Amino acid sequence: MSMRVSKAGLLTSIQDLGRRGFQQHGVIVSGAMDSYSLRIANLLVGNNEKEAGLEVTLMGPTLEIESDCLVAITGGDLTPSVNGKPVPMWKPLFIPKGSTLSFGPCKTGCRSYLSVAGGFAIDEVLNSKSTYLRGEIGGYKGRALQTDDVLPLSVPAASKPAFLSNELINGVYTSSWSVNYKEFVHFTKKPAVRVMNGSQFDLFTAESKSHFMKEPFKVSNQSDRMGYRMAGPSLQLQEKKELLSEAVSQGSVQVPPDGNPIILLADRQTTGGYPKIAQVITADLPLLAQIKPGESIYFSHISLHEAEKIYLEKEQLLQELKIAINLASTK
């Protein structure tokens, strides 16, 4: 059971929901940037939502499918196709052995997720299959995929599930249904990213605080999985202050002395010493993951309780989606 990489693409890596429990040892969390899309891709192929999938960035890879497999592609629309014919996203696809799965131009978002029934047969490092690119651990040999890599797959029943059509459509067997992902992933221009005040919000000047909440910020080209560097009005502290290093989390917006905020993301360092003006709410982190360099966002302020409500509502919706997929898959 395997798939072979015949073209690597820009940046494709194996990611799950992250390497948790080792931050006190300085080990970064990593994991899927758009966790909702990965979780839904896993649910669509009958995996545990924590299973690892491929995170595909902007220019996708070409994969030779060397054994029959059930997959699902979610997240940004990087126009996936099988043997040159477009295939749908957000639903299970059964791809016969010998097919070629490839990605084309990026239509929406910038990260796609590919899950395979049974998952990738790679060893966990510190309880996770996620690739930590800078530390060269986890995933496939601790690195992004390269041409001629052969990805081993775990061995689920590779026969075609009964709920899929009996007709090959564009080279795949698929379901008559797909999931409504719009509650989880949005693709809009200049989206509003909801934030809470950061631990050092009060140290910034009144003008900086007001600019931060009103003006657009552009995601610079120096952005990556570690963090998005933002360009906009310069943010300044009321007075220069040296802070001691402390833990940061995914979505922490820290401001170095140059005044340009950085949003810390999946591959962030575990600790930082720059003042944090804001904290992106957990439910909006997948939204950020789908913003391309060069695009702009706005920040909008909400309270802790609102953030918690939104988080819990989304988790409730995901539970309902899980039940709906199970029902649809047993028909």
Add this chain to the structure above:
Amino acid sequence: MNQTVTKASAVISPLGDSALVITFGDSIQYDTHKQIKTCKDSIELNPFPGFVECVPAFTNLTIFYNPLEVVAAGRKKQKKEFVSPFEVVCSIVQSKLENEQTEKELDHRTVSIPVCYGGEYGPDLEYVARHHNLTTEEVISIHSEGEYLAYMIGFAPGFPFLGGLSERIATPRRPSPRTSIPAGSVGIAGMQTGVYPISTPGGWQLIGQTPIKLFLPEQNPPSLLQAGDIVKFEPISKEEYQEMQAKEGGK
């Protein structure tokens, strides 16, 4: 801000919607470290439902939790009304803080780290010596006589922030950071000293190098040093370095 002051005069504040920070002080103090360590041990020994992990720092302890699991654990009693996961974790932390005994002394593990000082392994040793009007031998003996407390691990996997450096060799960072520092390098930055576990860019003054690995991804815990450890540096010769490195590499 949603801040809560506890009886133990610690301040609890949110770090987003899935973590909170308990602040015990505002400067690097042994007593603060003791409170942080005691609180961390108490939570880790008896974790609450939804607890993910915690990260100690110089003045505070950050606790990461899964809000869904925190709420689910309390659901049976509370039914459907909105329950704030932050408030639930806050009250758990408060009761732990009230029941803690910080008077008792901490047990510190002492870890000895062999270091080959100077030469190709410590390109800034001579600079540090000149900066303080000392000989390189004096710098080595001051650095290796000291006992250092690991206040926190961060920045890179296994990187210890060590306090307790003698003012006699405290040296500012380099004006421009090196683009790549070899793994094992022992450096000085102001009143801190530390060891780079993996090769990264960095601006510390490098005085030596250890053949010992500080980041061990195939082991649990993956970091040789933990917050609360006492570190001692033991000078070794170039030959000893090379012999030990050959052994480490063969592990």
